[in-house]
Amino acid sequence: MRATVDHSRCIGCGLCTVNAPGTFELKDQGGYSRSEAIEDTSRENWVRVRAAADCCPQNAIRWEKP
Numbered sequence: 001m002r003a004t005v006d007h008s009r010c011i012g013c014g015l016c017t018v019n020a021p022g023t024f025e026l027k028d029q030g031g032y033s034r035s036e037a038i039e040d041t042s043r044e045n046w047v048r049v050r051a052a053a054d055c056c057p058q059n060a061i062r063w064e065k066p
């Protein structure tokens with residue numbers, strides 16, 4: 001699975017880091033918190049990544065299966 005975060009949409013709310021802590025983490029980018037996604041995540045994480053994408057208030061998370 002590959003997950004990415006659209007930084008032009010992300011508001012740094014942190015919900016994705018709660019839903020899929022192994023995949024997303026918040027980083028300081030020029031004074032703003034933005035989520036970073038590990039681009040290649042294990043197959044076991046895909047349910048959590050899907051939940052994170054569904055819960056993102058900004059619809060900023062994209063994912064695809066390999």
Ligand code: SF4
Nearest residue numbers: 010011013014016056
């Ligand atoms: S849930 Fe969405 S808006 Fe919130 S930090 Fe994650 S990617 Fe950004």
